[in-house]
Amino acid sequence: xxxxVLKVEHLEKYYQKKHVLHDINFSxxxxxxxxxxxxxxxxxxxxxxxxxxxxxxxxxxxxxxNKKVVPSEKNWQQLRQKIGMVFQSYDLFPNLTVLDxxxxxxxxxxxxxxxxxxxEVDELLKKVDLLDxxxxxxxxxxxxxxxxxxIVRALALHxxxxxxxxxxASLDPEMVRGVLNIIQxxxxxxxxxxxxVTHEMNFAQQIADRVLFLKDGSILEDTPGKKFFKDxxxxxxxxxxxxxxx
Amino acid sequence: MSWxxxxxxxPMFQQGFVLTLYLSLVGIIGSAIVGIICSLVxxxxxxxxxxxLQVYIEISKNTPxxxxxxxxxxxxxxxxIKLSAQLCGIIGLIFLGGSYMAAGFSGGFNGVSxxxxxxxxxxxxxxxxxxxxxxxxxxxxxxxxALAANIIFLIKETSIFTVIAIPELTNTALDLIGLYYNSNxxxxxxxxxxxxxxxxxxxxxxxxxxxxxxxTFGN
Ligand SMILES: Nc1ncnc2c1ncn2[C@@H]1O[C@H](COP(=O)(O)OP(=O)(O)O)[C@@H](O)[C@H]1O
Ligand SMILES: [Mg+2]
Numbered sequence: 402x403x404x405x406v407l408k409v410e411h412l413e414k415y416y417q418k419k420h421v422l423h424d425i426n427f428s429x430x431x432x433x434x435x436x437x438x439x440x441x442x443x444x445x446x447x448x449x450x451x452x453x454x455x456x457x458x459x460x461x462x463x464x465x466x467n468k469k470v471v472p473s474e475k476n477w478q479q480l481r482q483k484i485g486m487v488f489q490s491y492d493l494f495p496n497l498t499v500l501d502x503x504x505x506x507x508x509x510x511x512x513x514x515x516x517x518x519x520x521e522v523d524e525l526l527k528k529v530d531l532l533d534x535x536x537x538x539x540x541x542x543x544x545x546x547x548x549x550x551x552i553v554r555a556l557a558l559h560x561x562x563x564x565x566x567x568x569x570a571s572l573d574p575e576m577v578r579g580v581l582n583i584i585q586x587x588x589x590x591x592x593x594x595x596x597x598v599t600h601e602m603n604f605a606q607q608i609a610d611r612v613l614f615l616k617d618g619s620i621l622e623d624t625p626g627k628k629f630f631k632d633x634x635x636x637x638x639x640x641x642x643x644x645x646x647x
Numbered sequence: 648m649s650w651x652x653x654x655x656x657x658p659m660f661q662q663g664f665v666l667t668l669y670l671s672l673v674g675i676i677g678s679a680i681v682g683i684i685c686s687l688v689x690x691x692x693x694x695x696x697x698x699x700l701q702v703y704i705e706i707s708k709n710t711p712x713x714x715x716x717x718x719x720x721x722x723x724x725x726x727x728i729k730l731s732a733q734l735c736g737i738i739g740l741i742f743l744g745g746s747y748m749a750a751g752f753s754g755g756f757n758g759v760s761x762x763x764x765x766x767x768x769x770x771x772x773x774x775x776x777x778x779x780x781x782x783x784x785x786x787x788x789x790x791x792x793a794l795a796a797n798i799i800f801l802i803k804e805t806s807i808f809t810v811i812a813i814p815e816l817t818n819t820a821l822d823l824i825g826l827y828y829n830s831n832x833x834x835x836x837x838x839x840x841x842x843x844x845x846x847x848x849x850x851x852x853x854x855x856x857x858x859x860x861x862x863t864f865g866n
Binding site for chain 2 (some may be wrong): 490
């Protein structure tokens with residue numbers, strides 16, 4: 402497929418003897434939003450960590466923008482500029498200001514012009530309502546603010562593809578909306594290609610073009626979003642949606 | 648105890664004092680550099696080099712400075728390498744201190760959370776960039792207590808230089824005692840001289856530790 406961003410084939414992941422991902426196959430095309438759903442411990446984090454090389458895997462192949470990924474650290478280093486990732490625990494660098502946190506990737510990794518990047522970062526910060534916090538240190542921010550900055554930090558690299566791993570799971574309820582709105586805007590305005598792991602079912606339903614349902618390390622469903630939430634195929638998925646009060 | 652004898656000995660002690668400070672400073676800086684290199688190599692598990700440095704660290708940690716100095720001062724010339732006593736002292740101190748500093752820095756670097764490292768990787772940082780912008784600044788702050796202990800330790804270790812006749816503080820005192828037998832006076836000055844170096848330094852380092860512990864970043 403010409404506009405295919407990422408393809409995963411026959412991926413198997415073990416932690417020592419423990420087999421946590423079984424024969425994973427799927428692909429995502431440009432502008433598509435996949436939500437990756439499944440019970441806790443089903444392997445969601447492990448799977449998306451494999452997609453930017455934070456976990457190595459035993460078998461299988463990942464193709465990114467029609468090129469097979471050679472799974473070396475050097476190669477992943479290059480690719481990570483194009484594959485942004487935001488984690489559950491908003492891990493800004495505590496030793497750097499908000500601005501320096503965001504500037505690090507674009508100026509040091511991509512060696513872009515500092516003034517140009519600064520201008521762009523200002524725009525991004527304005528969008529997430531945090532321009533006033535440019536010179537603050539992470540410890541002076543709330544969880545929700547940190548997470549918005551973490552997203553901006555990833556976006557500043559101009560990624561082609563974003564991975565979100567339960568980015569609202571450790572936020573106070575009143576902070577969740579602000580973070581989800583940013584992700585929603587990415588889908589609506591920027592047509593960003595994304596894989597989102599989330600427990601916010603309303604949000605998942607609203608944003609998902611497609612749902613991958615993972616259970617015990619296997620993809621049990623790969624369905625259009627609309628269908629998954631109305632009429633999931635497997636009993637496991639039905640059970641899961643019920644357990645989420647959905 | 649005679650103040651007259653103490654007064655007369657002060658110019659000699661002054662020279663020893665300066666030399667002790669100088670040797671300590673060079674030794675500490677050298678040890679810190681060796682320590683940083685070793686700990687970063689071990690942190691990033693640089694192949695081969697990490698094994699070689701591990702051998703160095705084991706030898707350094709598990710042999711007394713006294714033996715290291717004798718080796719440099721007596722065994723090296725036998726192999727055709729002749730070094731001045733001061734150079735032997737400095738090399739010996741750095742050889743010893745390097746492994747202690749490496750352990751101190753490693754403790755700090757390993758205290759930097761895995762999540763910090765992963766978010767650094769996630770924005771494409773190379774190992775070197777990770778070290779420079781994330782692991783080193785955060786790990787350094789964490790390793791300050793260990794480094795402070797090492798600094799005090801290394802200054803005290805310079806007293807062993809007397810065995811190869813470097814005229815630092817201890818050697819000065821022992822020489823004077825040998826010449827004039829006024830051991831009470833000379834030992835008194837010796838203790839005071841070390842106290843003048845170590846007590847203020849120790850206080851400064853403790854304050855620094857506290858600042859890092861409570862202040863962290865952003866204060
Ligand atoms: N670093 C690790 N070492 C060993 N087992 C792990 C590790 N990380 C995760 N696991 C195991 O792998 C499985 C999948 O975990 P994870 O991907 O975190 O699931 P999820 O994100 O869906 O909750 C779980 O059984 C978990 O205990
Ligand atoms: Mg998870």
